[in-house]
Amino acid sequence: MSTFLRSRWGVLAGFAVGAVLLLVAAPAALSVFNLALLGKFICFAIVAVGIGLAWGRGGMLTLGQGVFFGLGAYIMAMHLKLADASLFGGSGVPDFMSLYGSGEVPGWWEPFRSPVVTLLAVVLVPGLVALVLGLAVFKRRVKGAYFAILSQALAAAFAVFLIGQQATTGGSNGLSGFRSFFGFDLKDPSNKLMLYSIAAVVLLLALAAARQLMHSRFGELLVAVRDQEERVRFLGYDPATIKTVTYVIAAVMAGIAGALFVPIVGIISPADVGVIPSIAFLIGVAIGGRATLLGPVLGALSVAIAQTSLASTFPSFWVYFQGLLFVLVIGFMPGGLASLPRLVSRLKQRNTEKRSTAPASAPQVPASAAPTTATTATTVPEEASR
Amino acid sequence: MTTPTLLPDGEPRAGGLRHGRPKYLEVRGLTVAFDGFVAVDNVNLDVVQGDLRFLIGPNGAGKTTIIDAITGLVPATGSVNHTGTEILGRKVHKIARLGVGRTFQTASVFENLSVLQNLDIAAGPGRKARELLRRRKGVDAAVQEALEIIGLERAADKQAGTLAHGQKQWLEIGMLLVQNSEVLLLDEPIAGMSQDERDETGQLLRRIAASRITLVIEHDMDFVREFATSVTVLAAGKVLSEGSVAQVQADKKVQDVYLGTAGMEGH
Numbered sequence: 001m002s003t004f005l006r007s008r009w010g011v012l013a014g015f016a017v018g019a020v021l022l023l024v025a026a027p028a029a030l031s032v033f034n035l036a037l038l039g040k041f042i043c044f045a046i047v048a049v050g051i052g053l054a055w056g057r058g059g060m061l062t063l064g065q066g067v068f069f070g071l072g073a074y075i076m077a078m079h080l081k082l083a084d085a086s087l088f089g090g091s092g093v094p095d096f097m098s099l100y101g102s103g104e105v106p107g108w109w110e111p112f113r114s115p116v117v118t119l120l121a122v123v124l125v126p127g128l129v130a131l132v133l134g135l136a137v138f139k140r141r142v143k144g145a146y147f148a149i150l151s152q153a154l155a156a157a158f159a160v161f162l163i164g165q166q167a168t169t170g171g172s173n174g175l176s177g178f179r180s181f182f183g184f185d186l187k188d189p190s191n192k193l194m195l196y197s198i199a200a201v202v203l204l205l206a207l208a209a210a211r212q213l214m215h216s217r218f219g220e221l222l223v224a225v226r227d228q229e230e231r232v233r234f235l236g237y238d239p240a241t242i243k244t245v246t247y248v249i250a251a252v253m254a255g256i257a258g259a260l261f262v263p264i265v266g267i268i269s270p271a272d273v274g275v276i277p278s279i280a281f282l283i284g285v286a287i288g289g290r291a292t293l294l295g296p297v298l299g300a301l302s303v304a305i306a307q308t309s310l311a312s313t314f315p316s317f318w319v320y321f322q323g324l325l326f327v328l329v330i331g332f333m334p335g336g337l338a339s340l341p342r343l344v345s346r347l348k349q350r351n352t353e354k355r356s357t358a359p360a361s362a363p364q365v366p367a368s369a370a371p372t373t374a375t376t377a378t379t380v381p382e383e384a385s386r
Numbered sequence: 387m388t389t390p391t392l393l394p395d396g397e398p399r400a401g402g403l404r405h406g407r408p409k410y411l412e413v414r415g416l417t418v419a420f421d422g423f424v425a426v427d428n429v430n431l432d433v434v435q436g437d438l439r440f441l442i443g444p445n446g447a448g449k450t451t452i453i454d455a456i457t458g459l460v461p462a463t464g465s466v467n468h469t470g471t472e473i474l475g476r477k478v479h480k481i482a483r484l485g486v487g488r489t490f491q492t493a494s495v496f497e498n499l500s501v502l503q504n505l506d507i508a509a510g511p512g513r514k515a516r517e518l519l520r521r522r523k524g525v526d527a528a529v530q531e532a533l534e535i536i537g538l539e540r541a542a543d544k545q546a547g548t549l550a551h552g553q554k555q556w557l558e559i560g561m562l563l564v565q566n567s568e569v570l571l572l573d574e575p576i577a578g579m580s581q582d583e584r585d586e587t588g589q590l591l592r593r594i595a596a597s598r599i600t601l602v603i604e605h606d607m608d609f610v611r612e613f614a615t616s617v618t619v620l621a622a623g624k625v626l627s628e629g630s631v632a633q634v635q636a637d638k639k640v641q642d643v644y645l646g647t648a649g650m651e652g653h
Contacts, residue, residue, distance in 0.1 A: 212519070216519050220503045220506065223499060224504075227498055233479045
């Protein structure tokens with residue numbers, strides 16, 4: 001069974017099942033409201049696929065993916081606002097600008113009037129920001145907690161910047177009240193279904209891309225960089241390049257997810273892109289299993305579903321529950337829920353070993369009890385700081 | 387890459403190859419200082435292709451620091467010339483690409499990857515992006531040959547983390563081979579090995595050193611006597627003596643340095 005799942009046909013079958021579940025079963029079973037909710041969760045899952053690559057495979061604790069999610073989202077939101085203004089207002093100026101600003105569209109909004117520029121920018125802007133940032137950070141060998149703090153600070157700064165721009169980004173209210181999406185009426189249920197379907201297809205594509213990367217030579221190299229960054233250098237590779245490429249891919253996935261989030265949810269505000277959502281992205285990935293292909297997606301989906309159902313029943317309790325879950329998973333199951341089957345089989349094995357060997361023998365400790373964390377300590381001496 | 391030639395015929399010998407234009411590593415005035423403490427002091431060292439040079443000396447003599455300096459891990463002054471190319475001052479990965487490879491006292495293989503994946507990565511810095519994004523299909527000829535040379539064909543699909551200590555060191559040496567390193571800098575490759583593993587490692591070194599520039603740091607004098615073709619003795623960051631094992635052992639200065647310690651004649 002497991003060999004079939006790993007074969008080419010097994011993988012195709014897996015994708016087919018996923019496609020049927022997402023594109024046929026879910027729309028048939030769920031109400032319009034719940035389908036939109038699932039669409040929102042799928043956007044989080046797309047971000048999670050990228051985090052799974054960057055963090056799970058590449059060891060980069062990306063605590064600031066909200067930035068890239070926000071860039072994609074705001075670019076899309078600006079386009080929708082401008083398009084609505086031309087379609088329905090006639091003036092071509094988004095409503096909130098007349099309320100809070102001079103009533104004129106700022107110059108840097110103008111390019112996003114064009115649908116083509118918008119779609120390109122959704123991919124290119126997060127990608128370029130990640131490229132510049134990645135090169136600056138990884139070439140200087142900033143890593144581990146320092147990288148995490150830096151990316152988190154960036155998310156905080158981004159949110160603060162957005163809040164301060166009341167007249168051009170809607171401030172803490174954000175951008176909302178979209179009525180059309182590239183000419184389609186957003187109130188029409190069939191268009192909502194279309195948006196959901198786009199998100200689902202993008203998720204499947206992101207998964208396919210992530211799978212290809214994980215199983216390629218690049219994926220093997222990425223794991224090598226994660227586990228022994230200094231050693232990779234002595235083989236003639238520059239780890240900074242490998243990490244930057246991965247970081248850019250994760251950023252592009254987050255940007256596209258953000259752009260899909262806007263028409264599906266109908267609002268983007270600094271509260272969706274700051275520190276707390278950035279951490280929330282990560283929690284799902286950690287719980288699901290960061291180093292696996294499906295772990296991040298399933299983790300992100302289940303955390304989002306749990307949040308929606310639990311937060312409505314116990315609104316103040318959810319945050320504590322989320323934090324507790326995070327601590328428990330990181331502390332006791334660093335591989336996430338995806339490692340559960342392996343842990344169980346290892347426990348079984350250990351039990352049978354105990355029974356078969358004499359009681360006098362020392363307890364057997366598996367060499368790789370924590371496969372993803374135990375090996376991150378490099379045996380190669382760190383380069384002397386200059 | 388029609389017929390991989392990781393292992394041409396021949397045995398290493400003192401002074402290296404006597405025909406053609408042998409490659410060389412020429413170290414001149416190499417000095418490494420940490421906050422005023424001079425760990426390596428104006429060291430000159432020549433190793434020619436085909437020589438199996440051992441670098442010995444008491445603890446703290448600066449042996450590992452010399453390798454660290456050559457491979458760009460610690461900043462140093464002076465000159466390190468690899469067959470006409472100055473390598474000192476370049477970045478670590480650039481030096482590696484110029485054909486200078488090293489191992490570490492603690493075997494540092496990629497524990498979560500298989501033996502085959504470890505070797506494949508080592509063989510790959512020259513690969514193009516398109517190749518990198520594809521799945522590995524089959525086994526490179528050089529990788530296959532290296533697997534045979536280091537005797538790990540049967541363990542090719544094992545996770546490197548599960549290998550025995552000696553096998554990890556052999557894997558590291560195999561990685562140097564597929565990396566196409568012309569200069570091999572091995573830091574105590576037999577530390578912690580059983581006697582059988584030591585013998586096999588010694589044979590392996592003799593086979594690969596015939597066509598490479600090889601510098602091995604070692605403490606075990608029996609091993610040095612058995613396998614070295616030439617020896618450099620280091621003490622307090624300076625070169626104390628150089629020559630064949632017999633010459634070095636007869637050197638009064640060397641005997642003085644080793645007096646009271648385990649000793650050159652010990653073991």
